[in-house]
Amino acid sequence: MKSTLALALLLAGCGAFGDGVPRTEPLPEVAEADTDGVPALRLRWSGGQAIALLVQQNGETRLWRSQGGVVVATEGARVMATAGLAAWLAGTRLEGPDPLDDPAALARRPAVLRRLVDLMEEDRDPQAMRFGLVLSCRLSADRQTVALLVTERCHGPGARFTNRYWADPESGGIWRSEQWVGEAGLLQLEVVTPPAS
Secondary structure (H helix, E strand, C coil): CHHHHHHHHHHHHCCCCCCCCCCCCCCCCCCHHHHCCCCEEEEEECCEEEEEEEEEEECCEEEEEECCCCEEEEECCEEEEEECCCEEEEEEEEECCCHHHCHHHHHHCCEEEEEEEEEEECCCCHHHCEEEEEEEEEEEEEECCCCEEEEEEEEECCEEEEEEEEECCCCCCEEEEEEECHHHCEEEEEEEECCCC
């Protein structure tokens, strides 16, 4: 619990510029060389896009920050928290192991997962915060021509959404995803420069 609170506070301090508006001007498409070899993600959301560079890593837990003030915390391929968007995913907790750790297994047998999420708005109004929103999710995978497509369907009080993850069929590495991040909707992530294993 302390680590989740510390992460939320760290994300809150990294959010938007002083005017409270994240910079969402379109960025040019980037090649791998444009990040100078620093691990990076291309982020896209309703109304904007950015390149987020890896600023901190502890095992599979990574913190990514864009020049425009959007911050994303990931655990493996899963978005666990965000800041700098109109609404924030303040924290995520999974009950049990994450089925995304083995996408190939999902092609053989679907899995279920229970998630608890915390949501807050950009202005951090305590009245608008929602803690412990319980989501029930079902994950399955289908083999595509060049990727393994993992579909995660989740529902809970006031929330119903589908996340998608594209994984390498051989290694299981997830290189692209579309993930729900609360009231901000879907956030697309694409690996530009992968982190070292």
